[in-house]
Amino acid sequence: xxxxxxxxxxxxxxxxxxxxxxxxxxxxxxxxxxxxxxxxxxxxxxxxxxxxxxxxxxxxxxxxxxxxxxxxxxxxxxxxxxxxxxxxxxxxxxxxxxxxxxxxxxxxxxxxxxxxxxxxxxxxxxxxxxxxxxxxxxxxxxxxxxxxxxxxxxxxxxxxxxxxxxxxxxxxxxxxxxxxxxxxxxxxxxxxxxxxxxxxxxxxxxxxxxxxxxxxxxxxxxxxxxxxxxxxxxxxxxxxxxxxxxxxxxxxxxxxxxxxxxxxxxxxxxxxxxxxxxxxxxxxxxxxxxxxxxxxxxxxxxxxxxxxxxxxxxxxxxxxxxxxxxxxxxxxxxxxxxxxxxxxxxxxxxxxxxxxxxxxxxxxxxxxxxxxxxxxxxxxxxxxxxxxxxxxxxxxxxxxxxxx
Numbered sequence: 001x002x003x004x005x006x007x008x009x010x011x012x013x014x015x016x017x018x019x020x021x022x023x024x025x026x027x028x029x030x031x032x033x034x035x036x037x038x039x040x041x042x043x044x045x046x047x048x049x050x051x052x053x054x055x056x057x058x059x060x061x062x063x064x065x066x067x068x069x070x071x072x073x074x075x076x077x078x079x080x081x082x083x084x085x086x087x088x089x090x091x092x093x094x095x096x097x098x099x100x101x102x103x104x105x106x107x108x109x110x111x112x113x114x115x116x117x118x119x120x121x122x123x124x125x126x127x128x129x130x131x132x133x134x135x136x137x138x139x140x141x142x143x144x145x146x147x148x149x150x151x152x153x154x155x156x157x158x159x160x161x162x163x164x165x166x167x168x169x170x171x172x173x174x175x176x177x178x179x180x181x182x183x184x185x186x187x188x189x190x191x192x193x194x195x196x197x198x199x200x201x202x203x204x205x206x207x208x209x210x211x212x213x214x215x216x217x218x219x220x221x222x223x224x225x226x227x228x229x230x231x232x233x234x235x236x237x238x239x240x241x242x243x244x245x246x247x248x249x250x251x252x253x254x255x256x257x258x259x260x261x262x263x264x265x266x267x268x269x270x271x272x273x274x275x276x277x278x279x280x281x282x283x284x285x286x287x288x289x290x291x292x293x294x295x296x297x298x299x300x301x302x303x304x305x306x307x308x309x310x311x312x313x314x315x316x317x318x319x320x321x322x323x324x325x326x327x328x329x330x331x332x333x334x335x336x337x338x339x340x341x342x343x344x345x346x347x348x349x350x351x352x353x354x355x356x357x358x359x360x361x362x363x364x365x366x367x368x369x370x371x372x373x374x375x376x377x378x379x380x381x382x383x384x385x386x387x388x389x390x391x392x393x394x395x396x397x398x399x400x401x402x403x404x
Contacts, residue, residue, distance in 0.1 A: 011058055011149050012396035013242035019255045019320075019392050020232060020246065023060045024225035026301055027067025027218040028261025029191070029336025030100050030344065031329075035259035036072065036092035037351025038324055041379065042257070043089035045386035050393075055085045057148040059389040064152035064228035066217040068261065070188040071135065074181045077147040078139055085148055086138070093348060100339035103131045125337070128195040132186050139182040143205075144171040147181070152228045154217035155188045158197055163220035164212065167231050169240075176202065176210040187214030193290050194337060218293075223301035225258040225308060251315040255392075256308065257385060260325030262350065263298050264334035270294075289335065302367065309362045322385060323361065324378050326354050327369050355379040 014020045025035050039056065046054040057063065057077045065073030075087040075095070087095070104126055144151070150168040157164045166188075171178035179202040187198045192215055202210045221227045232254075236243045246253060270291055275282070283292040305323050312321040332338040333346050358371035359381045375381070 011061065011393070012400040012402070014061055014246060014253075014396075015242055015244050016399040017392050017396040018253065019388070020243075020253055021060045021062075021389060021392065022225065022228050022232070022254065022256045023056065023063045024223065024228055024256065024258040025063075025065040025069030025072050026224070026259065026261045027065075027069050027188075027191075027216065027222045027297060029068055029194070030096060030104065030339050031261035031333075031336060031347060032068035032072055033093055033096045033344065033347040034262050034326060034351040034354065035069065035324075036089070036096060037348060038259050038355065038378070038382070039072070039076075039089040039092060041355055042382050042386060045383050046390060049386060049390040053084075056089055057085045059393055060149055062150045062152055062228045062232060064154075064224040065188075066154050066222055066224045067189050067191065069224065069259075070153040070217060071185045073151050073153060074139055074147075074185050077149055077151050078142045078181055079146060079148055083148070093351075097344055097348075099130075099134050100344060101341070103134070104337040104339040106338065106340055124196045125194050128186075128190070128198075131189065131195065135185050136182045139180070139185065142181050143178050144168055144181060144184065145178050152224060152231050153184050153188050154221040154224050154227050155184065155212075155214045156217060156219040157213055158215050159211075159213040163217075164214065165227055165231065169231055169235055175204045175206045176208060178202075178204050179212070183212075187212065188217040190214060191216040191218065191293065191336065193284060193293060218297045218300070221300060221304070222297040223258065223260070223304040225256060226304045229254065229256070229308070249315075251311055252317040252320075254312075254317065255320045255385070255388060256312075256322070257382075258305070258308070258321070258323045260301065260323070262326040262329045262334065263301075264329045265298065265327050269334070293336075302362070305362050306364070306367060310364060313364070318361070322359070322378075322381050323369075324354065324381075325360070325369060326350060326357075355382075 043056050046059060063073045063077055072092055076085055078086040080086045144166055145168060147168055152165060152167045155164045166177060166184045183200045190196060190198045197215045199213045202212060233248050236246055236248045284290055308321055312318045332343045333350060355378050357378055359375040359378055360369045360371050363370045
């Protein structure tokens with residue numbers, strides 16, 4: 001259970017409620033604007049129900065994010081000087097609009113294209129210096145165990161080729177994992193070919209030092225929803241009292257909102273006929289994109305969605321799982337780094353239009369994301385989920401001895 005320094009409880013643990021609540025945000029570079037827009041709407045609905053001070057961290061047991069989603073997760077859960085979330089959801093999109101052009105500076109024209117091509121051949125496309133500077137300025141010295149609710153941020157340790165999951169649960173149990181949020185966010189955002197890998201030494205509170213050599217968490221889990229569920233399941237297995245008497249397979253009590261950053265799969269972006277002729281350069285550079293990165297990030301995200309869809313349907317709790325994703329991105333909107341003013345504004349519009357689209361779910365036979373008949377729009381679904389979250393929060397507060 002997370003508590004602030006004044007001993008007031010930010011969110012009561014699941015043992016006092018009916019549900020285990022999870023928010024998950026995919027990786028995707030500047031396309032983080034899309035879930036940012038969705039989150040702004042969700043938080044506005046919670047504020048209509050519970051007052052203007054309501055924040056997403058007050059309602060979710062776990063907020064998980066990979067890469068750009070990891071940065072959003074940290075922004076929503078890091079405490080400010082008043083021990084409230086550093087950023088409201090409405091501040092996420094303005095952050096991207098302001099800083100993306102400096103994180104991913106664009107060189108125009110034919111000369112710019114060749115400069116980018118040459119840089120991609122000899123090193124990462126961007127040096128990451130501005131990104132590192134901004135993250136450190138915003139998150140300061142805040143550590144993983146100080147977040148206002150539990151967070152889960154996947155990364156990948158390139159030194160031993162092993163996923164590293166930074167979670168509040170692990171930070172409390174294993175001090176060497178209690179790193180600064182800034183270092184975790186830089187690590188999970190270090191997308192191969194785009195940004196440099198990130199080594200850092202975590203000097204943790206007990207006086208030890210642990211070395212991490214990280215690249216983008218999307219290498220392991222671009223959609224971190226399943227990682228979040230696994231972290232909670234492990235807590236139940238380990239006997240964490242916050243989850244008593246919940247059982248490990250009690251998926252009927254999970255409420256999961258999973259937000260994608262969009263894909264261009266509906267546009268048939270690549271073909272096997274063309275890919276059959278690619279060598280190393282073809283897989284790294286094709287029409288301004290990096291096919292190998294697109295393939296492994298989208299594949300892992302879709303596999304997670306399919307798995308969760310199957311499990312939730314098997315336990316007849318599919319209404320408790322909401323996946324919001326746009327599969328029809330075209331042109332520069334599908335890129336992770338084209339940070340022109342025009343493209344950034346286009347991503348805002350895509351996020352807003354996605355709210356008006358019908359609720360969709362993965363077809364378990366074809367794997368395609370398809371509208372669910374008579375389920376309304378994503379906006380309707382978020383209103384419903386906001387009501388469930390509000391009711392769950394109030395129910396826990398009534399049952400908890402800490403609020404009496």
